[in-house]
Amino acid sequence: MAALAEGGAPIALDGSRKARRSLTKARIRWVIAALILVFGAVSARLVQLGLVEQDNTIEGQTRDLITATRPPILDRNGLELAVDIRVPSLFAEPRRIIDVEEAAQAIHSVLPDINIDWLRQRLTGDKGFVWIKRELTPALQERIMQLGIPGLDFVTESKRFYPGGSESSHILGAVNIDNQGIAGMEKEMDDESVALLQSLGLARGNELEPVNLSIDLRVQHVMHEVLTDALSRYRAIAAAGVMMDVKTGEIISLVSLPDFDPNNPVTALEKDRFNRITSGIYELGSTFKTVTLAGALNSGKVRITDSFDARFGVRFGRFTIDDFHGKHRILTVPEIYKYSSNIGAIKVMQALGKDDFRAFLSTLGFDKPAPLELPERRRPTVPAKFSEIVAATASFGHGLSVSPLHMLRAMAAFVNDGNMVTATLYKRSVEEARKDYVQVVTPQTSEEMRYLMRLNALEGSGTRMNKFAAGYRAGGKTGTAEKVVKGRYASGVNFNVFASAFPLDNPRYAMVILVDEPKAENAQSGATSGWNAGEATGRIVQQVAPMLGISPDFSEVLDQQLVPTQLR
Amino acid sequence: MIRTLNVVLVITSIAALVGVYALKYSVGETASEKTAIEHQIDRQEADLSLLKADWAFLNQPANVAPIVTRHVAELNLQILAQDQFGRFDTLPMRMKAPDMNALDGLFESLDAGVDPIQQLITESE
Numbered sequence: 188m189a190a191l192a193e194g195g196a197p198i199a200l201d202g203s204r205k206a207r208r209s210l211t212k213a214r215i216r217w218v219i220a221a222l223i224l225v226f227g228a229v230s231a232r233l234v235q236l237g238l239v240e241q242d243n244t245i246e247g248q249t250r251d252l253i254t255a256t257r258p259p260i261l262d263r264n265g266l267e268l269a270v271d272i273r274v275p276s277l278f279a280e281p282r283r284i285i286d287v288e289e290a291a292q293a294i295h296s297v298l299p300d301i302n303i304d305w306l307r308q309r310l311t312g313d314k315g316f317v318w319i320k321r322e323l324t325p326a327l328q329e330r331i332m333q334l335g336i337p338g339l340d341f342v343t344e345s346k347r348f349y350p351g352g353s354e355s356s357h358i359l360g361a362v363n364i365d366n367q368g369i370a371g372m373e374k375e376m377d378d379e380s381v382a383l384l385q386s387l388g389l390a391r392g393n394e395l396e397p398v399n400l401s402i403d404l405r406v407q408h409v410m411h412e413v414l415t416d417a418l419s420r421y422r423a424i425a426a427a428g429v430m431m432d433v434k435t436g437e438i439i440s441l442v443s444l445p446d447f448d449p450n451n452p453v454t455a456l457e458k459d460r461f462n463r464i465t466s467g468i469y470e471l472g473s474t475f476k477t478v479t480l481a482g483a484l485n486s487g488k489v490r491i492t493d494s495f496d497a498r499f500g501v502r503f504g505r506f507t508i509d510d511f512h513g514k515h516r517i518l519t520v521p522e523i524y525k526y527s528s529n530i531g532a533i534k535v536m537q538a539l540g541k542d543d544f545r546a547f548l549s550t551l552g553f554d555k556p557a558p559l560e561l562p563e564r565r566r567p568t569v570p571a572k573f574s575e576i577v578a579a580t581a582s583f584g585h586g587l588s589v590s591p592l593h594m595l596r597a598m599a600a601f602v603n604d605g606n607m608v609t610a611t612l613y614k615r616s617v618e619e620a621r622k623d624y625v626q627v628v629t630p631q632t633s634e635e636m637r638y639l640m641r642l643n644a645l646e647g648s649g650t651r652m653n654k655f656a657a658g659y660r661a662g663g664k665t666g667t668a669e670k671v672v673k674g675r676y677a678s679g680v681n682f683n684v685f686a687s688a689f690p691l692d693n694p695r696y697a698m699v700i701l702v703d704e705p706k707a708e709n710a711q712s713g714a715t716s717g718w719n720a721g722e723a724t725g726r727i728v729q730q731v732a733p734m735l736g737i738s739p740d741f742s743e744v745l746d747q748q749l750v751p752t753q754l755r
Numbered sequence: 756m757i758r759t760l761n762v763v764l765v766i767t768s769i770a771a772l773v774g775v776y777a778l779k780y781s782v783g784e785t786a787s788e789k790t791a792i793e794h795q796i797d798r799q800e801a802d803l804s805l806l807k808a809d810w811a812f813l814n815q816p817a818n819v820a821p822i823v824t825r826h827v828a829e830l831n832l833q834i835l836a837q838d839q840f841g842r843f844d845t846l847p848m849r850m851k852a853p854d855m856n857a858l859d860g861l862f863e864s865l866d867a868g869v870d871p872i873q874q875l876i877t878e879s880e
Binding site for chain 1: 797800801802804805807808811812814815816817818820834835837838840842
């Protein structure tokens with residue numbers, strides 16, 4: 188210290204202890220620096236790892252969406268209509284494939300239907316994921332595993348399987364390869380909730396609650412069978428049918444032929460495979476007289492005891508409307524229905540008034556698509572205002588087109604004490620259905636309609652139906668509409684309908700059957716509705732009624748009780 | 756004193772090291788076991804879904820009906836006709852006392868070797 192004070196150059200002479208200490212200090216510094224570097228590297232790597240985004244998507248879709256399941260669909264008794272099966276799907280990671288040619292050859296040896304050039308192209312490149320083939324069988328999976336090619340792997344996907352094949356195709360619809368509903372109830376369920384569950388990744392495993400439909404698979408089978416038989420028996424181009432529980436509005440069965448196989452949804456796109464019940468609209472012909480009579484009787488302007496002059500055709504300008512099987516005499520209201528008199532129907536409609544008639548059609552919901560869960564529905568074409576002639580033709584079912592489902596709903600209301608119910612494909616109790624009952628006709632009109640329908644089965648155009656369905660108190664109305672070919676009504680080309688209900692002493696079920704362009708079965712039979720749509724209805728009732736818990740009863744008193752007191 | 760402490764510390768750290776590694780390996784093993792079990796569950800669920808689908812298919816009316824049609828001739832199957840239904844109230848009430856004469860007659864015919872059921876069948880044909 189003395190040297191400093193004297194202003195001379197400082198001479199520092201470190202002792203050996205001091206030198207060692209500074210060396211230690213330097214070493215410590217180096218170690219600290221090294222440690223900071225190492226830990227810095229570690230934390231940098233951690234940050235880097237944290238920032239890496241895991242690519243969970245498979246060709247643009249999340250893995251959850253691909254493995255997502257759909258709820259099983261059951262019929263009203265718990266029989267499976269649609270189930271999910273878990274199947275392996277083969278994918279490749281091209282960047283991990285060593286020898287493309289070898290891999291392509293090997294895959295081709297197991298899956299010979301894959302184009303090998305496409306396969307080579309698919310396996311080359313630096314992509315992380317490409318599908319090779321989706322929805323394989325477990326056996327094929329095993330064989331591919333045994334090939335031992337690196338860069339190939341499997342994802343377990345859910346595939347929709349419809350055990351009934353085409354039988355309930357138009358109700359169920361179909362799904363695409365990604366398990367999303369594209370038609371029918373599958374689409375409806377997606378729109379409602381399933382799609383949301385799937386996108387949230389919640390729909391995995393078998394945890395989804397099964398959905399119970401209102402369909403009775405046994406009835407569905409019988410209807411499908413009978414209509415398939417009708418197609419060949421009457422050489423028709425199409426046939427369809429629908430049955431509904433009149434009290435709950437549940438659709439018990441719905442068949443539209445030709446149909447498709449939902450396991451192979453491409454077939455749905457073929458011509459004429461649409462759902463004729465909900466998305467077809469037709470001139471329903473004489474079945475519409477049921478509506479006309481119900482409206483007239485309900486208004487009180489026409490009573491069941493009234494008679495109308497049906498001696499001469501009704502003239503509108505150049506046109507004269509006449510009867511098909513003309514009686515050309517004064518007809519009572521039941522006779523108009525029984526003989527299906529066009530003249531009578533016009534007279535009844537005129538007594539009601541064309542505007543009231545039009546208003547009644549609105550009450551029945553003939554202005555908008557019939558409510559049902561299926562997405563395939565069509566707006567009916569009913570003129571907004573009726574002219575005299577349009578109202579006249581409408582009274583016997585021409586000049587306006589509604590879907591068979593509209594007709595079914597109206598028929599169900601006519602027999603169910605006048606209470607119209609919304610049709611549904613989900614299971615529903617009577618109490619629930621009662622909440623949206625709409626009274627469209629009075630209970631008294633309903634009783635009269637039941638009598639008329641039964642009368643038509645006993646004495647009118649429904650006798651062929653009643654021959655098969657004897658004992659089940661079924662009744663209904665035929666409709667034979669000439670089809671419009673090239674803008675004109677073509678005779679001999681018919682569209683036949685049979686709208687019915689059973690058992691009429693305590694109505695439970697309503698049914699509409701249609702047969703498009705039927706021919707006579709043999710030389711002795713006719714081609715009008717009673718011969719084909721009517722017979723098909725009878726066959727269905729005969730087989731289905733015992734399943735639905737309706738036992739046959741031949742006692743005549745049941746039919747007598749249906750007759751209104753004024754007519755007894 | 757410090758020496759003993761050091762020895763103790765070294766031994767503890769070696770023990771801890773061994774322990775941690777053992778734990779790591781056992782966790783790894785458990786994890787792979789878990790994946791194996793998950794794989795197995797997946798497999799079995801897939802198999803189960805197939806079996807369920809199989810059952811649903813075999814149980815369908817669409818599948819049963821052709822089998823029935825195949826055996827129509829052999830088993831003489833027919834669609835149930837309406838007049839084949841019966842009700843409980845159409846059954847006659849039980850008799851107050853057994854009909855002795857009829858019973859005697861029955862036993863006699865049985866003794867004679869007549870099968871009454873077969874007789875009923877031949878009569879109805």
